[in-house]
Every structure is written in C-alpha cells, then in structure tokens.
Amino acid sequence: QVQLVESGGGSVQAGGSLRLSCVVSGYTYSMYYLAWFRQAPGKERQGIAAIYTGDGTTYYADSVKGRFTISQDNAKNTLYLQMNSLKFEDSAMYYCAADRAYGMGTWYRAEEYRYWGQGTQVTVSS
Numbered sequence: 001q002v003q004l005v006e007s008g009g010g011s012v013q014a015g016g017s018l019r020l021s022c023v024v025s026g027y028t029y030s031m032y033y034l035a036w037f038r039q040a041p042g043k044e045r046q047g048i049a050a051i052y053t054g055d056g057t058t059y060y061a062d063s064v065k066g067r068f069t070i071s072q073d074n075a076k077n078t079l080y081l082q083m084n085s086l087k088f089e090d091s092a093m094y095y096c097a098a099d100r101a102y103g104m105g106t107w108y109r110a111e112e113y114r115y116w117g118q119g120t121q122v123t124v125s126s
Helices: none
Strands: 003-007 010-013 018-025 032-039 046-052 058-060 068-073 078-083 092-100 120-125
Touching: 003 092, 018 032, 018 092, 018 120, 032 068, 032 078, 046 068, 046 078, 058 068, 078 092
Parallel strands: 010 120
Antiparallel strands: 003 018, 018 078, 032 046, 032 092, 046 058, 068 078, 092 120
C-alpha cells in the first residue's frame, strides 16, 4: 500500500516562497506518476505539477509554470514542490498523489490517482 505524508505548508506573504515535501512509501511498481494537486474552498481539485519517475519528465499547469518546481529525492523517497513568487490565488490545500504509470491517462486529473496524502494548507496573504 502506497502511503504519502505531506509537510511544509504555512502562511506567507505574496511574493514569498514555500517548499512542500511529501514522503512516499510502499512502492509496488517501478514507475509512477507523482503529482501535486491543490483545492481551494468551493473549487475542484486541480493538478498543478507531476513527475514521471521513469525518466524524470515533469509537467506543470499553466497557472504555476515558471514559478513552481516539482522534484524528487529518490534516496529520501521524498517528493518536493518549490513554490516561488506566490500569489494570493495560490492559497489552497495542497495534496500529493501517486499512482503507477501503467494505464495513466491525463496527469492533471484527480481521478487518475488512487493514493493521496492528507493535505497541507498554504495561505498567501496579499
């Protein structure tokens, strides 16, 4: 059973930075998509970044491209999301997600992922 535990959320002023971490354990397959999603109150869960563990290819939503960076540290079994130039509209609950690459459809659709962390809150003040 894959387990994910996020940390690193908090409150920051607009223009600031935060780094989220997600410790991933219980891998069964060799290749996964690891992703970050966010969900603001009253809105759908939105895929913002993903990484394919097979070759390290990264994917970003247009809303975060150039500001956020997804990365992984295989030695620590940890997924990161470096968030720079934060905006008020980045405020949300952030979740990491994982599922095996085989059969993966669209990386930014929440329905594609079976395994989720508990979430960590990010609040950006303007």
